[in-house]
Every structure is written in structure tokens, then in C-alpha cells.
Amino acid sequence: MIDFGFKLSPSSRIDLDKVDRTLLKRIADMEPDFKKCMACGSCSATCSAGAYKATSMRRAILALQNGLTNKALEELESCMLCGKCTLVCPRGINTRHLILSIQKICGEK
Amino acid sequence: MIYEGKQKIWSDYQKEIPDDHYFYVRSCIRQSFFPASEAAFLHITRNILNKDIFETEHHTTCGGIAYHSDAIPQETAMTIIARQFALMKKYGYENYVCSCITSFGLYCETMETWREFPDLKEKIAENLWKSCKLEFAVPKFLVHASDMIYKYRNQIAAHAKFKLVDHKTGKPLKVVEHIGCHYSKMFPSKGVGGAEYPYVLAGMIEAWGGEVVDYPERRHCCGFGFRQYFVKSNRGYSLSNTYKKFESMEPYEPDLIITNCPGCPYFMDRWQYVIAESEGKTYGKNGHGIPVMTYEEVAGLVLGFDPWDLGLQTHQIGPEPLLDKMGIPYNPEEKYKGKNGKDLGQPRQLDCIR
Numbered sequence: 001m002i003d004f005g006f007k008l009s010p011s012s013r014i015d016l017d018k019v020d021r022t023l024l025k026r027i028a029d030m031e032p033d034f035k036k037c038m039a040c041g042s043c044s045a046t047c048s049a050g051a052y053k054a055t056s057m058r059r060a061i062l063a064l065q066n067g068l069t070n071k072a073l074e075e076l077e078s079c080m081l082c083g084k085c086t087l088v089c090p091r092g093i094n095t096r097h098l099i100l101s102i103q104k105i106c107g108e109k
Numbered sequence: 110m111i112y113e114g115k116q117k118i119w120s121d122y123q124k125e126i127p128d129d130h131y132f133y134v135r136s137c138i139r140q141s142f143f144p145a146s147e148a149a150f151l152h153i154t155r156n157i158l159n160k161d162i163f164e165t166e167h168h169t170t171c172g173g174i175a176y177h178s179d180a181i182p183q184e185t186a187m188t189i190i191a192r193q194f195a196l197m198k199k200y201g202y203e204n205y206v207c208s209c210i211t212s213f214g215l216y217c218e219t220m221e222t223w224r225e226f227p228d229l230k231e232k233i234a235e236n237l238w239k240s241c242k243l244e245f246a247v248p249k250f251l252v253h254a255s256d257m258i259y260k261y262r263n264q265i266a267a268h269a270k271f272k273l274v275d276h277k278t279g280k281p282l283k284v285v286e287h288i289g290c291h292y293s294k295m296f297p298s299k300g301v302g303g304a305e306y307p308y309v310l311a312g313m314i315e316a317w318g319g320e321v322v323d324y325p326e327r328r329h330c331c332g333f334g335f336r337q338y339f340v341k342s343n344r345g346y347s348l349s350n351t352y353k354k355f356e357s358m359e360p361y362e363p364d365l366i367i368t369n370c371p372g373c374p375y376f377m378d379r380w381q382y383v384i385a386e387s388e389g390k391t392y393g394k395n396g397h398g399i400p401v402m403t404y405e406e407v408a409g410l411v412l413g414f415d416p417w418d419l420g421l422q423t424h425q426i427g428p429e430p431l432l433d434k435m436g437i438p439y440n441p442e443e444k445y446k447g448k449n450g451k452d453l454g455q456p457r458q459l460d461c462i463r
Contacts, residue, residue: 002386006344008352 019067026105027064031098036091037061043085043095053078057085057095060102069106076103122303126260127250132202133164134193136209137174139371139403145420146405147208150254153408157268158261163200168193173211177335183222184233190219191237191245198246205248206257210370213253214291217299220247251299253292255369255404259301259309262316270413273319273365276436281320282364285399286310287354287377289370290330310367313404317411319365326357332380333372351380355392355399362394365431366401377401378425385462397463398426410437417443422453427463 028034043057044050060075076099085095131154135147154160171193172186197205207213223230234245258265273282288307293300302308307328311321332350337343354377368374381398385391393399401424402410409419416437421428422444432439445453 004344004383004387005341006348007387008384009345009349011349011353013353 014066014068016066019065021067023069023105024064024067027098027102030101030105031094033091033093034061034098036093038091040090042088042090046084046088047079048082048084049078049080055079057099060099064102072102073106122301122306122308124252124256124299124301125250126252126256126301127204128160130161130202131163131204131206131252131257132197132200132248133162133254134168134171134205134207134212135164136207136212136371137170138375139208142371142375142423143403143406143420144423145409145418146403149405149409149414149419150208150258153265153405153412154257154261157412158264160257162206163202165196165200168196171207171209171212171215173209173215174335176215177211178339184229184236186215187219187222187229187233188236188240190216191233192241192243194246194248195237195241195243197248198244203249205251206254207251208254210253210289210291211372213251213299214289214295216248216251217296220251221296223247253300253309253369255292255309256301258404258408259312262313265408265411266316266318269317269411271411271435271437273314273317273407273411273435275434277434281318282431282434283322283361284314284319285322285324285327285358285361285363285366286314287331287366287368287370287373288328289368289373292369310369310404313407314367317407322358322361322363324358324361326354329354329357331368331370331373331376333370333376338372338376347376348380348383351377352384352388355381355384358399359392363399364434365407366399367404367407368401369404374401374403382425382459382462385459389461391462393426393430395463397430400424400426400428400431402428410435413437415439415443417446425462 039058039062041058044059047055047057049055054075055078056075060072063072063075079099081096081099083096089095139146151162154162169189172181172189175181176183176186194205207216237243237245273284274280275282288310293304293307297304300307300309314321330350331354332347334347337347366377368377378401381392391398406419406421410416416428416432416439445455447453
């Protein structure tokens with residue numbers, strides 16, 4: 001094979017047709033309200049931990065939908081379970097409980 | 110939607126393309142990448158459409174490559190451009206047509222900058238007078254050469270000897286159209302159809318009997334991008350962009366790719382070889398790639414020009430499967446013959462792609 005001195009860069013593209021949805025389905029089965037999220041970001045805006053560390057419920061949910069489990073766990077790692085996100089969620093999702101379920105199913109903490 | 114309303118919205122996406130009397134400027138790189146494209150444009154517009162297209166040997170580069178590579182500052186590029194425009198005025202023209210998309214984008218950027226900053230415009234006029242003793246001018250209309258072919262696409266179709274149709278089955282060929290980023294992504298109002306619905310090439314394909322392929326990465330850049338290519342270690346980024354596009358269009362099995370930019374057809378043509386060599390993948394049938402052509406070359410084929418006179422032998426991907434499909438006769442023995450039958454020499458035959 002010819003060495004051109006350069007090669008294809010790995011793609012950061014997410015092909016939703018190829019994403020493994022097993023964990024997502026387990027989370028949705030345990031927390032049916034998970035599907036109600038409309039990604040408004042109210043939870044992230046009010047997050048106490050988010051003011052100091054990269055913590056965002058909205059980004060965690062997006063990462064799970066894109067099959068990026070580790071990224072979702074990183075986003076929730078600094079959560080202090082204060083529950084302010086639950087108070088502000090316009091869809092009434094028990095986000096505090098959802099965070100615990102995500103961490104439980106994804107095998108962390 | 111109300112039809113009249115739809116027509117009104119679409120009319121906002123159109124640009125005015127004058128009928129005749131143009132000052133033509135060539136591209137730096139197209140003449141070596143696609144040696145017959147500009148000659149084909151001049152032949153079609155002058156001899157078939159009977160238009161007045163003037164060109165002079167005194168025009169130079171627009172400075173776009175040096176400007177986009179950060180080798181010269183904007184004011185230098187502007188003075189070079191002012192000289193081109195001054196030549197247009199000197200020869201008595203008001204309409205400016207350029208062959209290159211990079212030039213077209215840079216002309217748009219320059220004219221817009223002059224409109225926003227009149228002081229700078231005056232300074233450039235002064236620079237021009239000091240350096241060249243030429244009178245400053247701005248074109249009344251600035252168009253790209255593909256705009257002109259688009260405007261006269263139906264007249265070309267009326268003269269057509271071949272169509273973008275499989276002559277055996279009668280089915281339209283599946284054609285990918287790729288618009289150069291500098292055509293309408295920077296200044297959407299300067300391109301036919303704007304940045305959202307660029308129609309300049311799609312209009313040609315439809316007029317000449319083909320079917321436009323709408324695929325997910327249709328508006329993605331080819332990857333040329335100047336800096337990505339000029340620095341060798343960055344070329345993987347350029348290659349990856351092209352790869353992304355080909356992976357996206359592959360399921361639609363296109364017969365042909367038409368472009369209106371100097372860099373896009375070159376890279377989409379040549380990178381197919383690099384992908385075949387390094388990844389072992391080809392995107393056409395039976396080890397062939399997908400032919401990538403300029404709009405002038407396709408217009409020439411439609412009008413019945415000899416494929417070798419159009420310079421199709423200089424492409425990496427052989428055009429033969431397309432010519433066979435369209436029913437265009439060609440002599441394989443003439444493929445590498447130059448002007449007056451001169452032997453150009455044959456390239457090495459590749460195993461990985463044809």
C-alpha cells in the first residue's frame with residue numbers, strides 16, 4: 001500500500017441507525033417519563049453543580065440518545081442530587097430519580 | 110401553499126444575469142486541471158449561443174489562492190481585483206463573468222467590503238492609479254460562468270445531440286450536483302437559489318434530461334479548503350470530507366457528478382483514487398469510480414463535442430462507462446492524442462480503480 005503521508009481522519013458523525021439502544025430502552029422502561037424530555041435545558045440552567053463543573057442533564061440525555069453512555073455518565077458525575085432540576089422541569093419529570101436510574105443502569109456509582 | 114406565494118418566495122432567490130456583452134476572466138488552476146473547460150465555455154457562448162464574450166491576455170490571477178492561504182493581505186488582493194475590473198472598463202464592458210468560484214467569492218467579498226467601507230474603496234482606487242495608471246471601476250453585473258450556462262440551459266438543450274439519459278433504457282441518469290462553497294454559502298443572494306436551494310447545476314441537469322440525486326451530505330464541502338490541502342499533514346482532513354460525501358451518495362448509485370468549482374471536481378476525482386488505494390473501495394460499478402466533470406464538459410458532451418477534445422482523458426476516473434450509457438461514440442485509440450494527433454503518452458494503468 002502506498003504511504004501518502006496522510007490518511008482518513010476518524011469521523012465524529014453519529015449514525016443513529018447504528019446506535020445500540022439497549023441501555024436507552026432499559027432506562028425508558030424504568031423511567032417512562034424519560035421520553036417526555038423536550039431538551040429545554042431548564043434542568044441544566046438551574047443545576048448547582050453545573051455552575052462549577054461540566055454537569056448537564058440535557059447533554060446527558062442527548063448523549064444517551066446518541067449511544068454515548070460514558071459521556072452521559074461524565075455529565076452526571078458531579079450531580080449532588082439536590083433536586084433543583086426536578087422542581088423546574090416543565091414536563092414534571094422526576095429528574096433526580098432519573099439520574100439515579102441512569103447511573104444504576106449504566107453501572108456507575 | 111398558495112402557488113403565487115411560492116413563486117414570489119422563489120423569485121427572491123434569483124439573481125439577475127444579463128443577456129450579453131461580458132468581460133471574461135479565466136481561472137488559475139482550471140486551465141491545468143480541466144484544460145478544455147474554459148475553451149468549451151467560450152466556444153459554446155460565442156459560436157453556439159452567439160454571445161459577445163471578450164477576454165484579454167492582460168488579466169492576471171484574482172489573488173484568491175494567496176489570499177485564502179494568508180500569503181497576501183486583503184488590500185493587496187483588492188488592488189489586484191481593482192486592476193481586473195479596470196481592464197473590463199478599459200475594453201468597454203460592464204458585465205463581468207469569471208470562470209472560478211474562488212474568484213467569484215472573492216469578487217463578491219471585495220465589492221461588499223467596498224460598499225461597507227467607502228474610505229477603503231478610495232484607498233484601493235488610489236493604489237490602482239499609483240501602480241497601474243488605470244481608472245477604478247466596479248462591474249454593473251458580476252456573474253459566474255455557470256450562471257450563464259444555467260441561463261442558456263434550455264437553448265443548449267435545444268441544440269443537444271445527446272441527453273443525460275441511458276440511451277438503452279430511456280431512464281434519466283442519476284446525477285449528483287456539487288456547488289462550490291464560495292458560490293453561494295458566503296453571499297447567498299449572489300447565487301441562483303441562494304445558499305438554501307442552489308439551483309444553478311440542478312437546473313442544467315433537469316434541462317438536459319438527468320435526475321438530480323438528493324443525498325444527506327449534498328451540501329457538504331468537498332474538503333479542498335486551501336489550508337487543508339496545502340499543508341501535507343492536513344490533507345487527511347480534506348480526504349475525509351470527500352470520503353464523507355461519497356459514503357453518503359453511494360446508496361443512490363450516481364452515474365455522474367457535476368460541479369462548478371475548480372477545486373471540487375479535482376479533489377472529488379483524485380481522492381477517489383486515494384480512497385481506492387488506501388481503503389480498497391470504489392464507488393462506481395465493476396471497479397470504476399464515479400466520473401466527476403465540470404458543467405462545461407457536461408454541456409460539451411450534451412452538444413456532441415468529442416470527449417477527448419473536452420479533455421476527459423485528463424481525469425483520474427475514466428468517463429467511458431458514462432459515454433457508453435449516454436450513447437456517445439468515442440475512439441479509444443484517440444484518447445491520449447493531443448492536438449494534431451500528437452501522442453500525449455499514456456498514464457500507468459491502475460489495479461485499484463478505473
